[in-house]
Amino acid sequence: MTLVLQGISRDFGPVRALDDVSLAIGPGECRALYGGNGSGKSTMAKIASGILSAGAGRVLVDDRPLARTSPAEARALGVGITFQELSLIGELTTGENLVLADVPRRFGFLLDRRGADAAAHAALKRVGLAGLRGRRVELLQTGEKYLVELAKALQSHPRYLIIDELTSAMHASEVEIFAGLLAEHLAAGGGALFVSHRLPELRRFCNTISVLRNGKLVFEGALADVADDDLVKWAGGGHRDEMPASRAPLAGEIRVQATGLRPLPGARPINLAFRSGEITGIGGLPDQGQKHIQRLLAGLQPAVAGERVTLSGAALALGDSAAIAAQGISFVSGDRDEMVFARRTIRENMQAPFVAMKGRPMPDDAAILAALDRLNTRHAGIDRPIGGLSGGNQQKILVARCLLLNPQVIVAEDCTKGIDVASRNDVHHLLRELAHVQGAAVIVTSSDDQELAGLCDRVLVLDGGQVIAELSKVEQTLDAQAIVSAYMKQERAA
Amino acid sequence: ADDLAFLKNVDHGDGPFKIGFSNGFIGNAWRAQHVEGVEKAAAELKEAGLVSDVIVVNSTSGASGQIAQINSLLAQGIDALVINPVSAEPLMPIVQRAVDSGVLVVVADNPLPMDNVLNVSLDHTQYWGISTEWLIDAIGGKGNIVAIEGLAGNTANDWRVRARDAVLAEHPDVTLLSSVIGGWDQAQAREAMAGLLTAYGDQINGVLIQEVMNEGAIRAYKAAGVAVPPLTGDYVLSYLKLWKADPELQSVAVANPPGVGSDALRITVELLSGGTLDTEKLVANPLNADFSNTILIPEPYVVEREANTTRPWCSEQVKCISLDEAIALLDGQSDAASLDSTLTQDEVRALYFK
Amino acid sequence: MTALARTHPLRRIPHAGSLGMILLLLVAGRLVNPSFLSPMNLWAVLSVSALLAVASAGQTLVILSGNQGIDLSVGAIMTLTALMVSGMAGSSDEAVPLTLAVVLALGALIGLANGIGVRFLALYPLVVTLGVSFVIEGLALVYAQSQPPQMPGPLIESIGIGRFFGIPWLVVIGAVMTVLMTLLLRFTRYGRQLYLVGSNIRAAQMAGVPVTRVVLTTYAASGLLAAVAGVLLYGYVASANLSIGAPYTMMTIAATVIGGTALSGGSGSFIGTVLGAVIFSLISNLLIMLGLGPALRYAISGLVLIAVLFATSRDAA
């Protein structure tokens, strides 16, 4: 009784995403699938769940072959999958989403509303969200959505559960719910394939591991047998991020002064200042106002009454992203859907801000290639569409773009989301250089507190739109534990 | 004459009368002139105290829209209804209801195949019949012609095509090489003519074409640098001017007068006011020969460069006039004006009433 | 683009589908009738194609702008313009410059209204432009009533049938438009911003592209170009009525999409649209030559259109 992927190969045009990869998952086994960006993890997960076809090789679910490229068939055979980009349909209610694949019926064609509601209730209860089954998914908060995605995958009682970076956007308490359900699933004799870049999570949940590199299987075995350093090496990077003690930040002048900010509707206004040469992190539980601050600074969100931001003393035209970009503030987000011009070439993506603004000389190919090399970006030519690259490599290109722009302020919203450790290091080095050498003010958020602690010179922890802690590397008050305890304390107090 | 089915609703007292006019579609100069004519006659009749109101509506959504509009007109409590139908048959149930509710119904331009309405129709048999005969004569009784029709699926077009085919059947020496649709659209017609020119080249001895599209067809010839063969023409001033300016152009124009609308309105008023229709003037319904309930308004003018009154179609009502006379008739009007003929109230009385 | 061609010399022949289709139609036409390939017919087809291509220029911009961009008011604007040129310029050439200025400005204004509906009211482009086209049709009727169409003057006349060194003026204008549009799309800031906005409007905004300006400019340009097409249409037929532009709405969309511009925006070129227009005109020309009756002609043109769509523009999986 196993899920077997046998000799899987898959090409995307000239790119060989997977090359003769085999793996198997037995009952009670949680297998980690690990590898660098573009190593083929997502492709493997999608082939196992019938979303992509395999060029060669076959998928056997308990000895029964997955004959067609069909998620429905994979589901029927007992494979469930959670997608990092979610498979939930925003316009439908949570309950409707849960019963979608297998609608309870009356007379064969009518929707059995009561049956559907009961099924949704049962499934959502497992993730503690039964009360939300009448709400449209687009109104849920991010973490809730991922839990619903999990409930949806579990709803068909799959014997094999494939989890592609589900936890990366979850808050700690939500990860606990996931952990409970995963344990239950494994205890009941199910198997799981767990894709993540986060080593601690891999170690916590998995017992076996398969490591991919450039589409080839480079290691397979018990997780206990490998050291983190080996994993990181396989994943493509040279060394693990040892968080080099960054130089003391240039005691820069205040570059961005924001007054009267209301990060959450109805919250008390706050004032913030960001210095040049400093990397400031904004941490806290999800949705505590981080997004508002960053998007306001980038001009992507209209200002609430009373909000005012100055850049080196000059007032910013809030709400006007073009004007703000022209004033020297660059925005980069980890949400590639809203950052990448998928159909256009890498060159056009790199040049986009220069096309957008007058008065900046357009970078030539040499400059573009140099910037890409700085980040070790893998690509097959800068006049190929960017959409063909793996998520991580797309992300690096977006960051490399900032290098060309040499902005006064960089607003980075979870910009290393889902990229491998080595790439993450590249990005970190680059951000440090932009801040500490070129003197930019860098304002970052991350879903990973570890990262914030390592990267930033200073971290502001938000809760309910208020700054509840300010941690500083210079004052040695900054580490991941400090960030977590700052907002957890707050939560417990509530 | 009182047993005529379409006259059973003429009695609406002494008036003044309230009349609804439902015009099918308003998308070209002919229809505009048609509706303007009605409005002008209405104003005159109002002045004379014969009618209290004439509500004029156009359908912006074809026959289905027209049905709804007639329904609304009926709800306003009208004495009589004048219709220029988008297409005949689909309107029959609503017209039947109008008749049943005591409204006098007169149908202008295109007829309805019903016995309880009075049709005041233009004679499309004449329109393309005369045109075809002229063309056959112009090419010397034998040769090849091509035709560009109006809108496929339209009642008047179908009627005209039947008239053409009837004439052609009598002239076996004339071959219709091809008949394509031009949709009463200048651009489509020019494109069609260009295609026909390529396909048949100098085999084409004559071009049979309905109104609106003629200038497009001529432009296809000009663009190709080929001499225009005999070609049936339009009866709007712009075409007549163009014809006049080109002495080489052999053409004819059979006028299809937009004034039929005001004639129909006047006949309606005359009926309501107690006039006795001269049943001698009625002809068989063009769509159903069993009913004799149609006044055929003859095509008033046939225009040739030089008036030729020896033509078989010339009569007192179908006047054969010269190009100069035709242009004079339209003197002072816009280029889009059609050669028209409208009757005064007295003329209506004299022509169609006892 | 050139670098792309260098990497894949054979697989990357631009517009291979459209060019193949054109070749196929030319061969088919030759089989139907030897004079299909005569200069006379080719110029006639090219004139029609040029007219359609100019009409599709604005449509191409709007569809490139993505975000469900589509302009259903093209036909109505063409009608209104043709009527206005006919009514205002009259039969002399003196008033032509002023008339052109007025109709082009009006076209741009109508387009701007579309753009405002799309950008500021955040309505679906299909809805806005459909609604606006209803209004424009009404305006055209009112206008035609107050200012009936007149015969064109010599200048307009020669646009329709005149030649320039043996080449029909319409074709010359079409060619100039092709060059201008290609320069606009490839080399101007606006053109490059347009592709970014069409590819991903949020990403464009984040990169600092003045999205609102791009969208408004695009719809206004579409209105303006539709007005240009209306002038040419009037020149083509020398008279105007209230439904003269109507068929062009769908034809411009078809030409644009057959030409390889994705309806989802962000990729495509004006050359493609021109080829699409040529395909469309060739089909129509071929069907006229076959001498089919209306019924068969409609049925076959529908089937051929399906085949062309299948060959040139299937949606990605």
Next chain:
Amino acid sequence: MMLRQVWSHPSFPAGVLAVLALVFALSVNPGLLSTGSMIGWSTSQLGLWTAVLGQTLALMGRGIDLSVGAGVSLVNVAAIALFEAGWPTAGVIVAMLILGLLIGAANGALIGWLRLNPLLATFATSFVLLGLTLQIRSAPGGSAPMAAVMFMNGATWGIPNAMLVFVLVLLLWGLVARSAFWLRLRATGADPVRAWNSGLPTARIKVMSYVMAGFFTALSGLFVTFCVGAGDPLFAQPYTLLTIAGAVIGGVSLGGGTGSGYGAVLGAVFVGLTSDIALGIGVSPFWQQLIVGCVLLTGLAVVVRAGRWLKAKSDSTVTRSAFETKGKAA
């Protein structure tokens, strides 16, 4: 709670608009309330009301159907042709429903399986259908059985039979809207990729949506046939744009996934009443089209905006109450 469900429903603005238009039409023309007028109105609109349901099905799956008008006309002339060939009424009805399903299947296959763009694919099929229609009948004419036409143009207990028939259509629609398929279609229309990833056979669902749209097209064609009693190859041409305008005014999203058939019908009712508004104002016939155009444009803009505003308002109530309950629980 219940009240919010009413005003935040996507069809609510269309309902308001339809009622306003109706009140206006009746106030300027009270005669419209008579049974006779109701018969005239309902028989003239029945085909459109039914066709808009087909358009709704197509739009719901993120498609569109530009062949509605041609399809209804084809069914109309084909039905008349069969009547003239001596077919019994029941036989004609069955044959026409099958014809409608075939038309829908053709559209569906092109869009769902061959993945042609819906806008252009249905534009192309509309030509094919028009060609077939003209082949069957080149001009208006023919007649449907008198009994059926009389029935459709009659009334029962003062209520037009056409309206009663439409109630049956709405009941049928009720089955569609309560079906498992409808939920799957909404999902497919709202987000085809995620729907497929969720295990839905999205291509088949799209095909089915057009097949069902074809069924409503056929019903519409039959109603037209029985209401007007004749065949007309061009009768339903305006339906194509009118159904799109009606559905959008009725709150059906062009982006697929949201909206309801009832809303679409209300939208179509409004669209059908616009000409009465022009008539009611009593303007010159040359201004009528402009007025109708402005009313339609305003209707489209106002309804879509209002619908979105109401939805946002309702959503903020939902999320706010979520915050509140969370706060209480803590």
